[in-house]
Amino acid sequence: MKQSRVLGITGKMGSGKSTVSSILREHYGFEVIDVDKEYHWLLQNSSELKLKLAQTFGEEILINNQIDRAKLRKIVLDSDLNMDRLNHITHPTIFERVKFLTTEKYKDKRVVIDAALLFQIGLDKLCSVIWYIECEKEIIIERVIRKSGYDVEEVKKFLERQKDIEKYKGLANRVIINNVDVENLKTIIGKYLKEDGLV
Numbered sequence: 001m002k003q004s005r006v007l008g009i010t011g012k013m014g015s016g017k018s019t020v021s022s023i024l025r026e027h028y029g030f031e032v033i034d035v036d037k038e039y040h041w042l043l044q045n046s047s048e049l050k051l052k053l054a055q056t057f058g059e060e061i062l063i064n065n066q067i068d069r070a071k072l073r074k075i076v077l078d079s080d081l082n083m084d085r086l087n088h089i090t091h092p093t094i095f096e097r098v099k100f101l102t103t104e105k106y107k108d109k110r111v112v113i114d115a116a117l118l119f120q121i122g123l124d125k126l127c128s129v130i131w132y133i134e135c136e137k138e139i140i141i142e143r144v145i146r147k148s149g150y151d152v153e154e155v156k157k158f159l160e161r162q163k164d165i166e167k168y169k170g171l172a173n174r175v176i177i178n179n180v181d182v183e184n185l186k187t188i189i190g191k192y193l194k195e196d197g198l199v
């Protein structure tokens with residue numbers, strides 16, 4: 001299943017995965033699979049997934065027959081059990097979707113898979129090279145609050161839920177530190193792409 005053209009980008013929320021992926025698309029022509037976006041697409045397009053989620057978490061997570069992610073977020077952020085149930089339902093479907101994109105839609109293209117839960121979903125199996133993006137917690141909190149509608153407590157809860165991502169750092173081929181500016185990031189990316197034989 002391994003492919004020499006598939007680069008996995010992982011790391012915690014707000015570490016800079018999308019920023020790295022955009023640089024790879026704009027400067028090096030990679031196709032980018034943003035796994036959060038693919039999951040949001042599945043929520044809208046897979047009736048089976050919607051049904052399973054509504055059966056598990058109750059009809060109140062639906063608004064106009066669509067999953068209300070803000071409601072789902074409140075249900076899972078404070079409960080390990082609910083988060084596990086959510087992952088158990090969603091991850092196999094996400095895996096199949098990303099597998100289809102890498103092996104069929106973008107069959108002969110160079111592809112980036114951008115996913116915080118790359119290893120937990122099993123998407124590492126589709127990648128030939130994996131980069132782990134790391135950033136200091138305080139910088140992440142500041143950047144995420146500026147970018148999204150989350151408050152400090154929500155960002156801290158997400159980061160707490162993502163603590164296990166750290167244990168996969170040692171399995172990545174590279175760890176990229178993203179505490180400085182985007183220019184710095186571009187320089188590191190250019191260097192690693194060459195060293196990893198991706199350009």
Ligand SMILES: CC(C)(COP(=O)(O)OP(=O)(O)OC[C@H]1O[C@@H](n2cnc3c(N)ncnc32)[C@H](O)[C@@H]1O)[C@@H](O)C(=O)NCCC(=O)NCCS
Pocket residue numbers: 012013014035036039069070072073076083086087090091114115116117118158161162
């Ligand atoms: C947790 C949910 C309800 C939050 O929805 P919301 O619209 O607020 O956020 P969004 O989907 O844009 O994700 C925000 C951030 O949380 C991270 N995240 C998403 N799901 C999870 C999870 N199960 N565990 C840890 N982090 C997660 C994302 O990678 C991203 O960094 C939603 O993401 C969800 O249902 N997730 C389950 C599917 C999943 O694992 N997706 C992540 C694929 S990498």
Ligand SMILES: Nc1ncnc2c1ncn2[C@@H]1O[C@H](COP(=O)(O)OP(=O)(O)OP(=O)(O)O)[C@@H](O)[C@H]1O
Pocket residue numbers: 011012013014015016017018019020036116143144146147178179180181182185
């Ligand atoms: N080196 C940097 N300097 C300044 N701002 C940055 C840098 N890297 C990323 N950012 C900003 O920080 C925020 C979070 O970055 P980004 O969206 O790339 O993270 P992410 O890991 O993809 O997050 P998520 O998992 O939530 O999608 C964005 O607003 C981005 O523009």
